[in-house]
Amino acid sequence: MSDYAVSLLVRIGVEAFVALSAYLLLVIGRVSFGQQAFFVIGGYAAGIATALYGAPLAVGIMVGAVAAGVAGALLSAVMAPVGGIYFAAGSLAFGELVRVALLSFHYQVPVGADLTGPAGADGFRGVRALFTGGVSATAFMLAVAGLVALTFLAIALLLRSRWGEAMRMVGEDETASASLGVRVRRVAALTMAGAGALAGLGGGLFVHYATYMEPGHSDVMLGVHSLAYAFIGGLGTPLGPIIGVALDIGLLESFRFLAGYRMIVFGGLVMGLLVVRPRGLLDEVAVHRLSRLVAWGRR
Amino acid sequence: MLSVEGVSVRFAGISALSSVSLAVAAGERLGVVGPNGAGKTTLLNVVAGLVRPAAGAIRLDGRPLTGLAPDAVARAGVARTFQSPRLFSRMTVEENVRAGRSLDAEPWLRLVGLLPRRGDLAAALPPGEARRLELARALAGAPHVLLLDEPCGGLSAAETEDIAALLERAVTPATILVVVEHKLRVISRFCQRVAVLHLGEKIFDGPPTALRADRRVLDAYLGKARAS
Amino acid sequence: MVDFLQALVDGVMLGATYSLLGLGFTLIFGVLRRLNLAFGPTILVGIYAGSHVGLAWPGALWAVVAATVVAAILCGIYVERCSFRALARQAPVVSMISTFAVWMQLQELVSLFEASRTMPYPSPAWLPALTVGPILLRSDALLMWSGATAIMLALFVLLYRTRFGTAVRAVADSSEAAALMGVNVSIIGAAAFLLASTVGGLAGVLIAQSQQQVTPYFGLWATVKGLTAMLLGGAGSLPGAVAGGVILGVVETQTLWHFGGQWRDLASFALLFLVIALSPRARSEPTL
Numbered sequence: 001m002s003d004y005a006v007s008l009l010v011r012i013g014v015e016a017f018v019a020l021s022a023y024l025l026l027v028i029g030r031v032s033f034g035q036q037a038f039f040v041i042g043g044y045a046a047g048i049a050t051a052l053y054g055a056p057l058a059v060g061i062m063v064g065a066v067a068a069g070v071a072g073a074l075l076s077a078v079m080a081p082v083g084g085i086y087f088a089a090g091s092l093a094f095g096e097l098v099r100v101a102l103l104s105f106h107y108q109v110p111v112g113a114d115l116t117g118p119a120g121a122d123g124f125r126g127v128r129a130l131f132t133g134g135v136s137a138t139a140f141m142l143a144v145a146g147l148v149a150l151t152f153l154a155i156a157l158l159l160r161s162r163w164g165e166a167m168r169m170v171g172e173d174e175t176a177s178a179s180l181g182v183r184v185r186r187v188a189a190l191t192m193a194g195a196g197a198l199a200g201l202g203g204g205l206f207v208h209y210a211t212y213m214e215p216g217h218s219d220v221m222l223g224v225h226s227l228a229y230a231f232i233g234g235l236g237t238p239l240g241p242i243i244g245v246a247l248d249i250g251l252l253e254s255f256r257f258l259a260g261y262r263m264i265v266f267g268g269l270v271m272g273l274l275v276v277r278p279r280g281l282l283d284e285v286a287v288h289r290l291s292r293l294v295a296w297g298r299r
Numbered sequence: 300m301l302s303v304e305g306v307s308v309r310f311a312g313i314s315a316l317s318s319v320s321l322a323v324a325a326g327e328r329l330g331v332v333g334p335n336g337a338g339k340t341t342l343l344n345v346v347a348g349l350v351r352p353a354a355g356a357i358r359l360d361g362r363p364l365t366g367l368a369p370d371a372v373a374r375a376g377v378a379r380t381f382q383s384p385r386l387f388s389r390m391t392v393e394e395n396v397r398a399g400r401s402l403d404a405e406p407w408l409r410l411v412g413l414l415p416r417r418g419d420l421a422a423a424l425p426p427g428e429a430r431r432l433e434l435a436r437a438l439a440g441a442p443h444v445l446l447l448d449e450p451c452g453g454l455s456a457a458e459t460e461d462i463a464a465l466l467e468r469a470v471t472p473a474t475i476l477v478v479v480e481h482k483l484r485v486i487s488r489f490c491q492r493v494a495v496l497h498l499g500e501k502i503f504d505g506p507p508t509a510l511r512a513d514r515r516v517l518d519a520y521l522g523k524a525r526a527s
Numbered sequence: 528m529v530d531f532l533q534a535l536v537d538g539v540m541l542g543a544t545y546s547l548l549g550l551g552f553t554l555i556f557g558v559l560r561r562l563n564l565a566f567g568p569t570i571l572v573g574i575y576a577g578s579h580v581g582l583a584w585p586g587a588l589w590a591v592v593a594a595t596v597v598a599a600i601l602c603g604i605y606v607e608r609c610s611f612r613a614l615a616r617q618a619p620v621v622s623m624i625s626t627f628a629v630w631m632q633l634q635e636l637v638s639l640f641e642a643s644r645t646m647p648y649p650s651p652a653w654l655p656a657l658t659v660g661p662i663l664l665r666s667d668a669l670l671m672w673s674g675a676t677a678i679m680l681a682l683f684v685l686l687y688r689t690r691f692g693t694a695v696r697a698v699a700d701s702s703e704a705a706a707l708m709g710v711n712v713s714i715i716g717a718a719a720f721l722l723a724s725t726v727g728g729l730a731g732v733l734i735a736q737s738q739q740q741v742t743p744y745f746g747l748w749a750t751v752k753g754l755t756a757m758l759l760g761g762a763g764s765l766p767g768a769v770a771g772g773v774i775l776g777v778v779e780t781q782t783l784w785h786f787g788g789q790w791r792d793l794a795s796f797a798l799l800f801l802v803i804a805l806s807p808r809a810r811s812e813p814t815l
Contacts, residue, residue, distance in 0.1 A: 031620055033627075078804040085562045088623060089754055090803035096751065097796040104789050166399035169387050176385040179347055180398045180436070181373035220747060221634075224627045231624055236389075263635035270628035271609050278617045284389040288420050 013144035017202025019229035019241035024195040029171035034091030035199045036222035037098035042068035042200020043207035050129035052109045057129045061204035068200020076189035099218035123214025130208040155238040234282030306355030315341045316499045328476040330486030333496035339479040348372035376443035384433040388422035407435040427458040444475045529661045534784040540668040542776020543675035547730035549756025549768035551723040557699035557763045558719040561619045565626040567750030568633040570731040573599030574741045578646040596728035603724025650736035667737040674733045755799040
């Protein structure tokens, strides 16, 4: 497989985590423009764990996910009761807050002969655990793909469980959910923590593949793209956001003649799709019909 | 015993309920009637914890419910339906009955005659079936208190009859039932007791048979109904 | 004390343009109950258009202003068509997402025409600076403040003293009731959008002449400022948006003065975040 194909697949995998993170919040009815913040928090934490403290790659990536999950839980203390445009605006503010804060975040430790660690606006360079560990790009890509598949399965199972039922209820009608005994705030808080951890996992994977991360990676456009992915692929299944990512990066980006116009095409695609299918290609009705078809086929 | 003690509710300075007291014993079925804006739905909302009273207290078997969040009230054994059914339209009929709780939906689906539609999305149900589904959802938690907000609103005469028969079958002798209804006919069908609200005040509390003899009720409710 | 006063005066002058952005947001949100996050980027396109005209005809300040406002209005119409009118039957959140799709397009549009990321924007050099006691009033800040105040006065006369303004406020109050009274709600909605774009374009002129340059980052910047001003003022209140803008401006210049440039942005995002965390209205149901 060519280097370009491998890097493309890694990017799809990494962004799938941020898209799934935004998707989880959409399930409970919250539109977040701030998941990129957790991506970066996870990346920085994972990088610090491996590059500064010599943690093994897998442990470092776990640290990143946990750190971002904790950040999500902390944020939920303020944002769990907030809904609608206020959640959207608050998450936008949070994302930018993290980006601006990282611009002045310095935490450098001597590693070998050099100073390594986050250096404000210059970012966090020299995260080399992937290469010092001798992991090939192809092996890493396969690991990322495996993790995406596992995450997809886990979310799909979760959404079919009692917990997932409660989450989907909250996403549709908080008052009716509460009147049935659902602890709306707790569901929202746990979902925010889980969504944070997912984006953080993506960040931890990214920082090791790219060997660096900078405050600019918390650009609001990453968060918006992640949202758009779910709205393209559909909100009826966690497969939706993954399809959205694959469509955008795999298809649009590989059309070289679109260079320079990609955002215009992508933006137009999202806009048009929202008119025709406001909940994406695989919305709840489509998923329901498909699962019927599968059940009928089995009979 | 569900007791509402001197409950007052104000919205932006306007009084929606003023010092309303009611006590409903286990097994009792109380109908709450009154013209539009009388405070019927507000009364249900205040019991369910959706609206905080400015004054007064609500107790269930002596335990205070006032100030509890709606989900805590629900877990204390209070179930409700809404004036227009609030179903989870993107979930299946069966999921709507289960509603995140660990219970078997099947008997309740059978009870309301929706077992054949268990796999359909709730959005696909016509109004009559939607009402029955919401009722099954409320009943499925085996609630101690059942609050029904116009369970027959917008239904045909036959469908109204269905719901009434269903309630007869489903409500256990231990259930406290409070039914808000616009139509007196529905109330007198299966409530032993009726409370009449008018402009946020309770103006009558007694058996349905005594209702038509009460001057205040005639003036406030029937008089107005006749005029319109 | 003088430092504090100087920062306060600077804050009020800067805040006046935030008030304008907040008013633009409020006009749209108040009337349509939907959030236009592409508001900032539409102004961004306007400013870039103005910048190009300024480069092509140096000295033609009126042409620059006209180009800025017209381009902002054209982009506003595009947003109204694609994200609001076409999605009127969908949940308000769907419109909000759609405005972000437009945002992507406008951002890319700007970068298509740009070799360099930062563009110059002309400002009238003939205006004098004023000193009142120890306080210095920079000419560009003075122009920003007086321009913003004049626009706000005109806007308030339009909204509170004309039939059109009464209709706009009636729709903002309750679109059902306004429709019953014979107000054409959809026309008023489009008109409010047009008005907001005009106000936004003019605010863009005032801000860009003060900064004398513009970067693609302006879109996000303007959206955040306007959103914060609107939410600070109570989401829907026109006088509230004016006050919210001034508060934001003062908070920014005070943090800039006392803590330095990095903290200025941090403070403004923190303020927006705090408003949402503390606003009781924020605890309403989600609308997806």
